[in-house]
Amino acid sequence: MKKVLRWIVIYSFCSGAAAFGQGDKELAEEYFKNNDCAKALTYYTSLLKSSFEKGALKNYTNCIARTRAWGDGEQFYKRQIKNDAVNASWYYLYWGVLLEAQGKSQEASKRNEQAVTSSGARIELKRDLADEFRSINQPEWAKNILLQAREGAKRNDLFNLELASVYRDLNDPEKMIDELLSYGLRYQNTEVVQNMLQDFTKDEKEQVLLEKVLYDKIQKFPNEGFYNELLIWYQIQRKDFYKAFIQERSLDKRFKHNGARLYNLGMLALQNVDYHTAGAVFDYLVKEYPKGQLYPVSRRMAIFAREEQVKNTYPVKKSEVQKLLGQYQQLVDELGTNVRTMEALRNMAILNAFYMDDFKKAIDILETAIEAGKQEKNFVDKCKLDLGDIYLLQGEPWEATLVYSQVEKSQKDDVLGYEAKLRNAKLHYYKGDFILAKAVLDILKKATTREIANDANELSLLIMDNTGLDSNETAMKEYSSVELLLFQNKKFEALDTLKQLYQRYQGHSLADEILWLTAKTYIKLDSNQQALENLKLLTSKFGHDIFGDDALFATAKLYQEKLNEKDQAMKLYQELMEKYPGSIFVAESRKRFRILRGDVIN
Numbered sequence: 001m002k003k004v005l006r007w008i009v010i011y012s013f014c015s016g017a018a019a020f021g022q023g024d025k026e027l028a029e030e031y032f033k034n035n036d037c038a039k040a041l042t043y044y045t046s047l048l049k050s051s052f053e054k055g056a057l058k059n060y061t062n063c064i065a066r067t068r069a070w071g072d073g074e075q076f077y078k079r080q081i082k083n084d085a086v087n088a089s090w091y092y093l094y095w096g097v098l099l100e101a102q103g104k105s106q107e108a109s110k111r112n113e114q115a116v117t118s119s120g121a122r123i124e125l126k127r128d129l130a131d132e133f134r135s136i137n138q139p140e141w142a143k144n145i146l147l148q149a150r151e152g153a154k155r156n157d158l159f160n161l162e163l164a165s166v167y168r169d170l171n172d173p174e175k176m177i178d179e180l181l182s183y184g185l186r187y188q189n190t191e192v193v194q195n196m197l198q199d200f201t202k203d204e205k206e207q208v209l210l211e212k213v214l215y216d217k218i219q220k221f222p223n224e225g226f227y228n229e230l231l232i233w234y235q236i237q238r239k240d241f242y243k244a245f246i247q248e249r250s251l252d253k254r255f256k257h258n259g260a261r262l263y264n265l266g267m268l269a270l271q272n273v274d275y276h277t278a279g280a281v282f283d284y285l286v287k288e289y290p291k292g293q294l295y296p297v298s299r300r301m302a303i304f305a306r307e308e309q310v311k312n313t314y315p316v317k318k319s320e321v322q323k324l325l326g327q328y329q330q331l332v333d334e335l336g337t338n339v340r341t342m343e344a345l346r347n348m349a350i351l352n353a354f355y356m357d358d359f360k361k362a363i364d365i366l367e368t369a370i371e372a373g374k375q376e377k378n379f380v381d382k383c384k385l386d387l388g389d390i391y392l393l394q395g396e397p398w399e400a401t402l403v404y405s406q407v408e409k410s411q412k413d414d415v416l417g418y419e420a421k422l423r424n425a426k427l428h429y430y431k432g433d434f435i436l437a438k439a440v441l442d443i444l445k446k447a448t449t450r451e452i453a454n455d456a457n458e459l460s461l462l463i464m465d466n467t468g469l470d471s472n473e474t475a476m477k478e479y480s481s482v483e484l485l486l487f488q489n490k491k492f493e494a495l496d497t498l499k500q501l502y503q504r505y506q507g508h509s510l511a512d513e514i515l516w517l518t519a520k521t522y523i524k525l526d527s528n529q530q531a532l533e534n535l536k537l538l539t540s541k542f543g544h545d546i547f548g549d550d551a552l553f554a555t556a557k558l559y560q561e562k563l564n565e566k567d568q569a570m571k572l573y574q575e576l577m578e579k580y581p582g583s584i585f586v587a588e589s590r591k592r593f594r595i596l597r598g599d600v601i602n
Contacts, residue, residue, distance in 0.1 A: 028056065037063035045076065052087045054132075061094040065101045073098050088118040089129055097136055112138070116145045123149055123158070130162060139169035157186055164196060173206045177213050185226050194233055210234060225251060232265075241269040241277040249284065259285045259294050266298075270305060275312070279305035296340040303327045304347060311355075314524045321355040337372050345369035346383055353390045354489065362390050381407045381416050388423060392430075393488050401427050418447045422456060430484035432477040434463050466510050475505050479514065491521055512542040519554065528562045549583040552576045560592065570596045 028043035044060040047053065064073035077095040081088045096111035112133075119125045126149040133142035143166045146159045160183030167176035177197075184193035201207050211234065217227040228251050235244040248265050251257065266281030282302035285294055303324060310320045328348045332341045346369045353362035366383050373379040388403035404424045411417035422444055428437035441463070444456035466476045478501055485494040498518045505511055515538040522531035535558070538551040556572035559565045573593040577586055 025053075025056065028059070032059050032063065035066075037067050041067070041069070041072075048080065049083075052084060052090070054090060057090055057094055061097055064098055070098065070102060085118075089115045089125060090132075092118060093129060093132060112141045116141070116148060119145065121152055123153060127159065127162065130159075130166070134166065134169060139166050142166045143170065157182065160186075161192070161196070164200070168200050173201070173203075173209050174213070176200060177206075177210055181213070181217065181227070181230075184230065185224070188226060190226065190229055190233065193230065197230075197234070198237070207238075223254075225255060236265075236268065239272055239274070241265065241272065241274045242280070245269075245277055245281050245284075259289050259292060259298070263294050263298065266301060266305075270301070270308070273308070273312075275305045275309040279309070296335055299331055299335075300328075300341075300344045300347075303331065303344070307347065307351070315526045316355060316524075318355060321351055325351055325356075337368060339373055339376070342369050342373035342376070342379060345372060346379075346386065349383075349390075350386055353386075353393055357489070359390055359394050363387065366390070377410070378416060381410055381420075385416070385420060385423065388420075392427065392484075395488070397427055397431060415449055415452070418444060418449065418452045422452055425456070426459070429459060429463065429480050430487070432473070432480055434467050434473065434476065434480075438463050462513070466508075466513070475501070475508050475510050479510055482517070486517075486521065491525060495521055512538060512545050512547050515542070516547045516551065519551070523554070523558070526562075528558055532558060543579075549576060549580040549585055552580070553583075553585040553589060556589070556592070560596065566596050 024043045024047045028040050028047060031037070031040035031043065041060065041063050044056050044063065047056050048060065060076075061073070064070070064076075074095070077091045077098075080091045084091070092111045092115035096108040096115065099105075099108035099111060115129060116126075119129055126145050130142040130146050133139065133145065143163065146163050146166065150156060150158045160179045164176050164179040164183070167173070167179060180193050180196055180200075184190055197210065201210050211231070214227055214231040214234065217224070218231065221227065228247050232244045232247045232251075235241070235247065244265060245262070248262050252259060252262055262281055262285055266278050266285070269275075269278040269281060279302055282298045282305060285292075285298035286302055289295055289298070306327075307324050310316060310324060325348055328344045328351075331344050332348075335341050337345070345365055349362045349365040349369065352358045352365065366387055370380050370383045373383075384403050384407050388400040388407075391397070391400040391403065401424055404420045404427070407420035408417050408424065411420065421440060425437050425440035425444065428434075428440065438460055441456045441460040445453055445460065447453045447456065463476070466479070467473050478497070482494050482497050482501070485491075485497065495518065498514055498521070502511065502514045502518070505514065515534050519531045519534035519538065522528070522534065532555065535551045535555045538547060539555065542548065543551075552572060553576055556569045556576065559572065560569035570593055573589040573596075576583065576589045577593070580586070583589075
């Protein structure tokens, strides 16, 4: 019985001591939060005598600095170092913090040195100390302790990522890059290296250095694919797809990728409207792999890349379109009319309809394409949307809406269904049925694809802002009919109508829309002086409105790309950046301004 009582007493005493210790910590933190350092210090001192806690030591040091009780702090550190040798490094480090706060940098350095020395051969402790040195803005000491750990362990692969971060703090990009590349090469972990490089190389000089280092590494170690991989990634980040193509081509030959990665790069270039590079990539695949699986699609994509170039170079030349049609026909003749050429047939139909005004031929080719791809439901419905567009080009809106509605039902909850619904909404808009158009557009604002939702929102706002201003909505009906003319490629007829509209509706809310549409149409006709006149009028009268930054950016581009007046273009890009700091065109304006100024842009 006495033994049992004795164990109960011992257990109660221990439990009480533990509770008391826990109470000290909570009280210390409470006083610290309330900025009552005098009381907090009492509890932190008591707590640290019984057990080591880095957080408590950090707060203790903070309180000493706040109360300027320098002598008490010095006595405390000395006593703790003597009594708790295992954690001496931490006490030296924070003693150094305290000395730094007093302006005693030389003495602080001595304590930092002692913190490093007393850590001995404990690798993880050195890592933790380095993190702490970084957190108190002492990256030089973080570097020292990590390098000492390396030397002691005789392992140059230790702490690559930690040292990369430290060298970033020290503004030493060359060593930072070297550490990251060493890590990536050793562990073949490009993802970690890419993420850190993306965070660390935001400065232009660092980016130039990274590219140079990677090229040097590739020359020095030609059989090491890691550096090529990283350079390709970097060039894609910079949207320099042609340079990426050169590197990817080299890897393709060396590692026998059979063109798969090159194909992906070509598609990426296409998505980023770098049609020249996309065409070069697909041409290479056609030449190098004439019997490969990618040959049919590469052949078609090579023509498609050139098609996009032709369609986006104003004015579009019918002679160039005719060349494209000949190339597509050669592809069909070579591979036959089947699933491999159905997309080529569809492209041929669209070119004939929109650029050659040969609607009958376009419809005949579409019917052939539908027959070739009849097992592919999505493809058939895409062709039906094209067919609806052709009917609209011919001035047969009822036939168009019938075909669009078929696709709506067939693809009810899919992207093509939303696209069909959007085309039907535009058709209602062209016909002047704004209430019905807006009802459909308001549904589409919640569409799953951002592009469709944005288009729906834009047209819905146009209708909302410019209807209800007069009883019969004459101005809006005339404006929407002009948009139909433009869809039908009747640009000169549309321009004549737009001029009349502006004369009649200069005080209408549509005035800026009319000027903007006129300017865009002149640009597509390569009538640059007329485009400039309308853009300048838009900027002077409606610069504060929604198209202010659009008009200014378009004007600057015309001066740069068409009129070769670089100084004027620079002036306008500068004006846009200052006048519209939140514009989506700011980043591109800055890039173009720097190119015109002669800066080195990679």
